[in-house]
Amino acid sequence: MDPRRLGAKCDVCSLSSVGKPVFPQPALHRPLGVICGQSPSRWEEVTGKPFQGDSGDHLEKHLARLGYSKSQFHVTNALLCKLPKGWKSNDPKTQQAIACCYPRLERELVKLPTRKMIAMGAEGYMATTGRREQLADWVGAIMPGRERLADFTIVISLHPAFVLRNMGYWPAIEAFVERFILLVENKLKPWKWPRIEIEYGPKMMTSLEYLLRQSEVGVDTEGGGLNPFRAPLLCIGLADEKRAVSVDYHLMQQHRELNEIVREILATKGLIYQNGAYDIPILSRK
Numbered sequence: 001m002d003p004r005r006l007g008a009k010c011d012v013c014s015l016s017s018v019g020k021p022v023f024p025q026p027a028l029h030r031p032l033g034v035i036c037g038q039s040p041s042r043w044e045e046v047t048g049k050p051f052q053g054d055s056g057d058h059l060e061k062h063l064a065r066l067g068y069s070k071s072q073f074h075v076t077n078a079l080l081c082k083l084p085k086g087w088k089s090n091d092p093k094t095q096q097a098i099a100c101c102y103p104r105l106e107r108e109l110v111k112l113p114t115r116k117m118i119a120m121g122a123e124g125y126m127a128t129t130g131r132r133e134q135l136a137d138w139v140g141a142i143m144p145g146r147e148r149l150a151d152f153t154i155v156i157s158l159h160p161a162f163v164l165r166n167m168g169y170w171p172a173i174e175a176f177v178e179r180f181i182l183l184v185e186n187k188l189k190p191w192k193w194p195r196i197e198i199e200y201g202p203k204m205m206t207s208l209e210y211l212l213r214q215s216e217v218g219v220d221t222e223g224g225g226l227n228p229f230r231a232p233l234l235c236i237g238l239a240d241e242k243r244a245v246s247v248d249y250h251l252m253q254q255h256r257e258l259n260e261i262v263r264e265i266l267a268t269k270g271l272i273y274q275n276g277a278y279d280i281p282i283l284s285r286k
Contacts, residue, residue, distance in 0.1 A: 013100035038121035078127035089122035121159030168276030
């Protein structure tokens, strides 16, 4: 099939002579939602279907955990053709390709009976929302689509391929897929910021005692450098859906009771890391 017949502007696209187009995979029955990725992988080019190979298997595991399968969703990519190695999402050539393929994507999606989507990866997020900010600024957010996709509700997510290269993000993508399924099931509640404590005192200690009673606690760290094996630890964030605490590491060293309760949470609770590849090494040194 010629992608131009679907609305793609292949004649002026920077990917027109690069590879083999990979077309969408419709759901077996009425789609429950849309899974929109970035661009095809080498294995997707071979099979002719989106989200195949390791990335597809990774996504399927997350869906299966929640009782679903890829076959229940309309599966597509922002780009029909594979991006060459080294092309970044904000490169002019990549942005041109997104613009050239968007009319095809828009025409494809507006015909569907569902208006619920998960956009996975930078190109998927940029193409469907029209935004240009870094993906990391918006992962987990709920956004409307752009232009004729404005009636779509979109969960912004990391791409499985990224998680397979950075396994510390496994809990994050698991949470994003779960948010998408809650959206599909009409169970996704409006976001409310948890109560946040940043100053040492009775209120912070009360919140930490509350977190100590929970079975799972989210963890994030801030360090004074990019290398977690050398950077000094500056602060530790601990949270669940209702309360959040940001603890200055220097204060922990000054206040015994603060130090003890934070260390007890880290040692005894089920921890969900915001960025395990960074958080685990920097905490293991303390």
